[in-house]
Amino acid sequence: MPLVTSTEMFRKAYEGGYAIGAFNVNNMEIVQGITEAAKEVNSPLILQVSAGARKYAKHVYLMKLIEAAIEDTNLPICVHLDHGDSFEVCKSCVDGGFTSVMIDGSKHSFEDNIALTKQVVDYAHAHGVVVEGELGKLAGIEDDVNVSEEDAQFTNPAEVEEFVERTGVDSLAIAIGTSHGAFKFKGEPRLRFDILDEISKRLPNFPIVLHGASSVIPKYVDMINANGGNMPGAQGVPEDMLRKAAGMAVCKINIDSDLRLAMTGTVREYFAQHPDHFDPRQYLSPARANIKELVKHKIINVLGSNDKI
Numbered sequence: 001m002p003l004v005t006s007t008e009m010f011r012k013a014y015e016g017g018y019a020i021g022a023f024n025v026n027n028m029e030i031v032q033g034i035t036e037a038a039k040e041v042n043s044p045l046i047l048q049v050s051a052g053a054r055k056y057a058k059h060v061y062l063m064k065l066i067e068a069a070i071e072d073t074n075l076p077i078c079v080h081l082d083h084g085d086s087f088e089v090c091k092s093c094v095d096g097g098f099t100s101v102m103i104d105g106s107k108h109s110f111e112d113n114i115a116l117t118k119q120v121v122d123y124a125h126a127h128g129v130v131v132e133g134e135l136g137k138l139a140g141i142e143d144d145v146n147v148s149e150e151d152a153q154f155t156n157p158a159e160v161e162e163f164v165e166r167t168g169v170d171s172l173a174i175a176i177g178t179s180h181g182a183f184k185f186k187g188e189p190r191l192r193f194d195i196l197d198e199i200s201k202r203l204p205n206f207p208i209v210l211h212g213a214s215s216v217i218p219k220y221v222d223m224i225n226a227n228g229g230n231m232p233g234a235q236g237v238p239e240d241m242l243r244k245a246a247g248m249a250v251c252k253i254n255i256d257s258d259l260r261l262a263m264t265g266t267v268r269e270y271f272a273q274h275p276d277h278f279d280p281r282q283y284l285s286p287a288r289a290n291i292k293e294l295v296k297h298k299i300i301n302v303l304g305s306n307d308k309i
């Protein structure tokens with residue numbers, strides 16, 4: 001099975017009322033945990049790589065790890081650049097074998113976002129690669145994605161048709177109240193499903209992408225806090241809201257923070273229980289196993305992409 005684009009995945013997901021999980025990968029244990037889970041429940045997958053991940057692990061290592069996972073599992077996998085912020089980084093991922101790239105021009109003006117996105121689409125499409133654009137700004141802080149709450153803004157539905165038409169993007173990330181990281185809501189979680197609904201009416205049969213979609217699973221936050229960590233107030237997107245979005249026009253749901261929390265919680269607990277251990281294989285094995293369990297749970301209970309190959 002070669003690498004695939006997300007075109008067919010999204011078409012089926014839209015029709016079937018489910019979503020494809022787009023999981024961020026940074027090292028071997030994460031790639032293995034995710035792909036072993038998807039294999040067991042027969043799910044298509046998007047593995048996404050951020051600029052920070054490319055800096056940390058190097059493009060070639062991540063690409064080879066993903067190729068190894070495909071050989072091992074025979075799954076249809078799409079490799080996607082997460083939050084590309086320039087034509088150059090998108091081009092380098094297209095040239096380097098990715099089947100999908102995101103150009104995140106959301107920090108620019110509408111016109112500049114269109115011009116940049118169209119430049120990436122022209123290059124990517126000429127090489128058989130699909131493109132995700134973004135309209136609206138998510139709040140949140142991770143390594144290379146940093147937008148303050150004051151700068152965040154919901155997607156304006158009145159702009160989406162013109163954006164898609166003039167850029168030629170294959171999918172569109174929108175802002176409806178999710179944010180990156182582990183602290184997504186101060187009070188009651190709220191998403192603007194009315195905006196999603198309006199966008200899907202204006203863009204019939206068009207795949208929408210939800211970033212910042214980790215649920216910040218309490219089990220792993222508790223594991224962190226019980227073992228020397230300090231993450232009071234961590235809160236994510238409730239699973240029933242994600243299921244609702246997956247039943248609407250959302251075909252791609254981005255998950256990174258949940259993987260980080262599962263890995264960190266597991267490693268913290270391991271060291272609390274085995275303070276004298278120092279073999280990385282000993283603490284990374286349970287971390288990988290918990291990533292696998294987490295991804296299986298997401299696929300079956302949140303995304304609904306199991307048995308869709």
Ligand code: G3H
Pocket residue numbers: 024050051052053082083142143144145180256257
């Ligand atoms: O949305 C951002 C992703 O979670 C990647 O984060 O830039 O820290 O790798 P990163």
Ligand code: 13P
Pocket residue numbers: 024082083179180181182210211212213214215254255256257258
């Ligand atoms: P989370 O921080 O909610 O996992 O979002 C990840 C994401 O949107 C990657 O692009």
Ligand code: ZN
Pocket residue numbers: 083180211212254
């Ligand atoms: Zn994101």
